Amino acid sequence: MLSRQRIIEVATSILDSDGLDALSTRRLASELGVSAPSLYNHFGTKEEILDGIADQIVAQVDLTVLDGTDWPQALIAWARGYRRALAAHPNAVPFLARGPRLRPAALALADAVYGKLTEAGWPPGYATRIGAAMRYLVAGSALGSFAQGFVDDPSVYADRYPHLRDAHRLREHRQRVDDGAFELALSTLVGGFEALYPTVRHT
Amino acid sequence: MLSRQRIIEVATSILDSDGLDALSTRRLASELGVSAPSLYNHFGTKEEILDGIADQIVAQVDLTVLDGTDWPQALIAWARGYRRALAAHPNAVPFLARGPRLRPAALALADAVYGKLTEAGWPPGYATRIGAAMRYLVAGSALGSFAQGFVDDPSVYADRYPHLRDAHRLREHRQRVDDGAFELALSTLVGGFEALYPTVRHT
DNA sequence: GTCTATATGATGATAGAC
DNA sequence: GTCTATCATCATATAGAC
Known part of the structure; x- marks a missing residue:
């Protein structure tokens, strides 16, 4: 028995494991144990399925x-x-970064953080930019690992890229590097906003 | 007469205007005034063409x-x-964010900024995380406009998302909002790093 | 609600002539 | 180095039986 919920769950797992290109209606139907046209009893187009995935993630x-x-x-x-x-769900990030548009969860998310900031006394212009800045950081860090992007072979870096001599080790410490970079950026940003706060606050 | 350079130029313009899905070998060849198989005299696979685009951008x-x-x-x-x-080239950002891998320009970029920071006295671990944090911010802000992601229709926000009452105006000021958010994040981050610098510097 | 069958068209890549 | 012809495969979506 098919349902929107089951379709979105399986579609998300295909997107996560094999990317957007792998998410075809055939593959999706096959993993659900049905034939492809059956999907169209629950979603009008494939685009609707993608919107469902996106909103569920947010x-x-x-x-x-x-x-x-x-x-x-x-x-x-x-x-x-x-x-x-x-x-x-890194493979969904490019899609998510296109903005809330009409997706309810993404609109609720934007509304909540903007409301928190303005109610705390941030002028609207600042609240908007802080919200945008945070989305840049979150989307950028979720889009793909920084550490994973380097090659695991020391000989690539020797000679030509002398400062990257130890870059091949980054992959071992992948998660520590990525989490550390995000936390450093996050605490630095919020600390900086706190310093700015008294000068722009309006009550 | 075809060349790697011409192919990359036209491929980039298709990617920019119509997205990755539109960049097929047929479309590319057609805009170059040749037939599709001719591309394979200059690139082994389509993947090589994408790598060429990526490195040229960086x-x-x-x-x-x-x-x-x-x-x-x-x-x-x-x-x-x-x-x-x-x-x-926002449509290329998801591809670029997968890291430098073996692309020369991306490796040179990572090498240069990491070298600048370590030579200034930043410990290697901090230089790595600062470099990663900057890439998060840049990639996140280049991936897509924050302001553009909202809908141009006030009735969408009324009632359900009260704090977003004026969000429909964001699109008019798209560039000012996005540039402002990036500049706010950039100056806040670098200012924060400057404050941290004396406590971790080694000479 | 799900199925089989099918319409219709795109895709990356190769073989072999010129 | 470019061409024509073609392979093998994939895609989304629809019609109509059960």
Whole structure:
């Protein structure tokens, strides 16, 4: 028995493991144990399926962490959850980064963080730019591993790229490097916003 | 007369205007005034063409701005140029974000900024994370416009997303919003790194 | 709601003539 | 170095039986 929910779940797992190109209606139907045309009883087009995947991923972000604490702590907790949700599905990030458009979960996410900032006293222009800056950081870090992008062979770097002499080791420490870079950027950004806050705050 | 250079130029313009899916060997050949198989005299596979596009884009980043100035100014100028090069080809960003791998221009870029930071006294671990953090910001901001991602229709936001009441105006000010968010993040990040610098510097 | 059968067209890549 | 012809495969989507 097919349902929108089951189709989206299996489609997401194909997207995660083999990329957007691998997500064909045939492959999807086959892994669901049905034939391809059956999908069209639940979705009008393949595009609708992709929208379903996207909204489901963003819906995983816990927005309640924005409540009951000051804006800097809230922003940090929200950004971590946002990154965690996106980094679990890197192949979906280019699609997600096209903006909330009409997807409910993405609109709710944007609304929540913007509301938290303006209610804390940030002028609208700043709240917008802070929200955008955070999305840049989250999307950029979830799009693909920095450390993984280097090759595992020392001879590539020797001679021609002297400063990258130890870059082949990055892959071993992949997660520590990526998490560390994100946390460094996050704490630096939010710390900087806190320093800026008293000069622009309006009540 | 075909050449690798001409093929890459036309392929890039198709990628920019119509996306990765539109970049087929037939379309590419047709715009070059040749037939599809002729491309295979210059590239072994389509994948090689994509690598050529990627390296050409990264080669546009001016690395000389890293010389002759202190590391904070250098980092800011480099990041602006890096973003400018990527934002001119947003459809290529997901591909570029997979890392330098074996592409010469991307390796030279990573080598240059890492070298600048370590020579300025940043410990290797910090230089790596700063480089990664900058790439997150640049890639995230070049991947797609934040402001463009909202819909141009006020009725979408009313009621359900009260804080986004004015979000439909974002599109008018698209470039100002995106540039402003990037510049805010950039100056905040580099300012924060400057504050951190004296506590970790080694000579 | 799911199926079989099929329409219709694109894709990357190769063989072999010129 | 470019061409024509073609291979093998894949795609999304529809019609109509059960």
